[in-house]
Amino acid sequence: MMRVESTISGTVSVILPCYNVAPYLDQCLESLVRQTWESLEIICINDGSTDGTSAVLHSWAARDRRIRVVDRENGGQASARNVGMDMASGEYIAFADPDDYVEHSMYGRLMEEICTHDADVVACGYTSFSDENGSVLEELSRSPGFGVEKEARSSFFHADSVWMKMDVVTCNKLYKKEFLNKCGVRFEPSFRRGEDDVFWLMVLPYAGCLVVVPDRLYWYRRKRQGTVSHAWEEQGCPYSLDMARLEYVTACWEQIGWLDTAVSRGWLAHIMKRYLLSHVTSGEEIFQKLDKQESQALVQRCRKWLHGMETGADPVGLNKWDRAFCRLLRTEPVKANPVAEIYNRLMSACSGRRGRYYRLKSLMSSLS
Known part of the structure; x- marks a missing residue:
């Protein structure tokens, strides 16, 4: 040997x-x-x-x-x-x-x-x-x-x-x-x-x-x-497990006084992209695969977590679309008026993140 x-x-x-x-x-x-x-x-x-x-x-x-x-x-x-x-x-x-x-x-x-x-x-x-x-x-x-x-x-x-x-x-x-x-x-x-x-x-x-x-x-x-x-x-990894890992890790980071540092150094943005935004902003479009009850539960879970992360500034490392999706998920769903509803449906036909954003916006309106 x-x-x-x-x-x-x-x-x-x-x-x-x-x-x-x-x-x-x-x-x-x-x-x-x-x-x-x-x-x-x-x-x-x-x-x-x-x-x-x-x-x-x-x-x-x-x-x-x-x-x-x-x-x-x-x-x-x-x-x-x-x-x-x-x-x-x-x-x-x-x-x-x-x-x-x-x-x-x-x-x-x-x-x-x-x-x-x-x-x-x-x-x-x-x-x-x-x-x-x-x-x-x-x-x-x-x-x-x-x-x-x-x-x-x-x-x-x-x-x-x-x-x-x-x-x-x-x-x-x-x-x-x-x-x-x-x-x-x-x-x-x-x-x-x-x-x-x-x-x-x-x-x-x-x-x-x-x-x-x-x-x-x-x-x-x-x-x-x-x-x-x-x-x-x-x-693929179940979105619910990814959400559970995101919730658990950030709660622990907050408990040990690390969360603000994670926000300012880009660590939080990294795990948000991996465990939350990858399911929401990518081609997976998880909300489009769930029924209404499941979508409502996931929206509430995302909103609760995002409100808990409000530290006065967006995490370093998120791009404009990441922030837009986060703001949409953080906001209480409101029924769109007829004009806004038509606009959202038209914009939903766009490619890439723009289309996904408006498809989610339309879905959020239907959950109100």
């Missing part, structure tokens, strides 16, 4: 939440136990599996003393990861999904960077591959440019931000445990899916130094039937 030649040291605690993944565990655990960085503990949380997952895990634990297994009732991936974080004894924490696998050099490479730069978090690229035939899915893979951000919490958002290059997924990262304990962030158990985004956005307001490397060191299995990621690839 190769060894990482370096004076750096520290134990990496790899947390593996497992639910009915027996067919994939051998490949995953083989890739972990053969790491060039040998100072590992592998914490496997069997989250109430009903297949042979527990037996496979205990078989591996009998062969390698670095593997620890916890059997518990099903509580979801977020909760399982939290259990692993609380158990971790290493100075650094990593997460892996049990149907994926990693390059043997992954944690050695990440340890090199996190120690060299004294970073809070370091991330790498990843390769997505199909569960159906093992083919590489380049369009879903990631090879980010190298980057170091010395003080992430004080940076302005831009598309080439280091923290954007790092992506929101959890498993391509190595975290300094001291940093995670200091900020006190854990995965939110109420999110039974899509919890990675929330965790990352909760970590960022506390982050000092961040590092990203282009190496594709993580192998991410896609198109596995029955998984959340496969459903999203086919149908």
Whole structure:
């Protein structure tokens, strides 16, 4: 087995939440136990599996003393990861999904960077591959440019931000445990899916130094039937989940006194575009797909959130159409007079955002 030649040291605690993944565990655990960085503990949380997952895990634990297994009732991936974080004894924490696998050099490479730069978090690229035939899915893979951000919490958002290059997924990262304990962030158990985004956005307001490397060191299995990621690839993320993530993250930012900073540095505009405006201003036009009752409920939810975000100025980073849609959603629907109704219908035939804006305006009038 190769060894990482370096004076750096520290134990990496790899947390593996497992639910009915027996067919994939051998490949995953083989890739972990053969790491060039040998100072590992592998914490496997069997989250109430009903297949042979527990037996496979205990078989591996009998062969390698670095593997620890916890059997518990099903509580979801977020909760399982939290259990692993609380158990971790290493100075650094990593997460892996049990149907994926990693390059043997992954944690050695990440340890090199996190120690060299004294970073809070370091991330790498990843390769997505199909569960159906093992083919590489380049369009879903990631090879980010190298980057170091010395003080992430004080940076302005831009598309080439280091923290954007790092992506929101959890498993391509190595975290300094001291940093995670200091900020006190854990995965939110109420999110039974899509919890990675929330965790990352909760970590960022506390982050000092961040590092990203282009190496594709993580192998991410896609198109596995029955998984959340496969459903999203086919149908897209549910707007209700995106709205829930937006509400949760901004409430937490406000609680820790970060919201005003997020407004002025463009962070809030970024998540608004991702979790709200992408459903409203894009070709998806979510309101056109909902029935009247669903539309009314979503309008009320958007209005409540937008009123809560009124800080005296629009978030930095929103363009004129973003602001126009926000003003429309923030306003109580009013029945249009006949002339205005005809005008809105005519303008609805326009292409792009202009047409979408007037189609939404007409719909809002019908909800009054």
